[in-house]
Amino acid sequence: MELSAEGVNNILGVVDFELWVNNPGVAPVAPDFETTESLEAASLALEYISLGGESSPANKDDYLNWYSNLRVVFHTTLLDNIADVTEAILTQIDADYDVTNDVNPEVKQRWYPLGLTLEYNAVYEPANTWISSMGRSKYLDPVYQALEDSGQHDLAVDWDNQNKDFYHPVAQTSIEAILYPADPTHEEVCDGCYTALKDSLYYLQ
Numbered sequence: 001m002e003l004s005a006e007g008v009n010n011i012l013g014v015v016d017f018e019l020w021v022n023n024p025g026v027a028p029v030a031p032d033f034e035t036t037e038s039l040e041a042a043s044l045a046l047e048y049i050s051l052g053g054e055s056s057p058a059n060k061d062d063y064l065n066w067y068s069n070l071r072v073v074f075h076t077t078l079l080d081n082i083a084d085v086t087e088a089i090l091t092q093i094d095a096d097y098d099v100t101n102d103v104n105p106e107v108k109q110r111w112y113p114l115g116l117t118l119e120y121n122a123v124y125e126p127a128n129t130w131i132s133s134m135g136r137s138k139y140l141d142p143v144y145q146a147l148e149d150s151g152q153h154d155l156a157v158d159w160d161n162q163n164k165d166f167y168h169p170v171a172q173t174s175i176e177a178i179l180y181p182a183d184p185t186h187e188e189v190c191d192g193c194y195t196a197l198k199d200s201l202y203y204l205q
Helices: 005-013 017-022 036-051 060-065 068-080 087-097 105-117 121-131 137-149 153-163 169-179 193-204
Strands: none
Touching: 036 060, 036 068, 036 087, 060 087, 068 105, 087 121, 105 121, 105 137, 121 137, 121 153, 137 153, 137 169, 153 169
């Protein structure tokens, strides 16, 4: 749609730029990023939960045609409702989509922590392989946090010990903050971690 110069000026004339640009706080109108497709993705996840792992939704094949962000909505919805998710539900979803072997890191970031929290055996080996293949905190932290929060501290420490010399010092510091929250100066912190973290924060200023 094209607007005339007058139409553009009319729109600009009703915008309170002082409120939107210069005033502190959140925007006066909350952004709404929901779309019909995102609502359908969330709905499919909730239907899997309601079926309890006994069957699949009639429209389950919709997932196979979704781009990455819609799959993220699906898996985020599962995480947001983790109290109602069971191993049987994960098994059914995995049977339908082979999620455990999905190469998409955004899916792994959500599926592996969910599976580890619920002690879904199928995800343990691929999750360990994944965190041993890259060192990005965005993907590492949820895995270690899931293990720590679900009472699998010793396993988390074991996985970290396998990889701590491979991880970047800043990533390792973040992991150790998860594994040893009460002692940020834990003796196992890698040499140079805090210096590297401080330097990284300095350059982000």
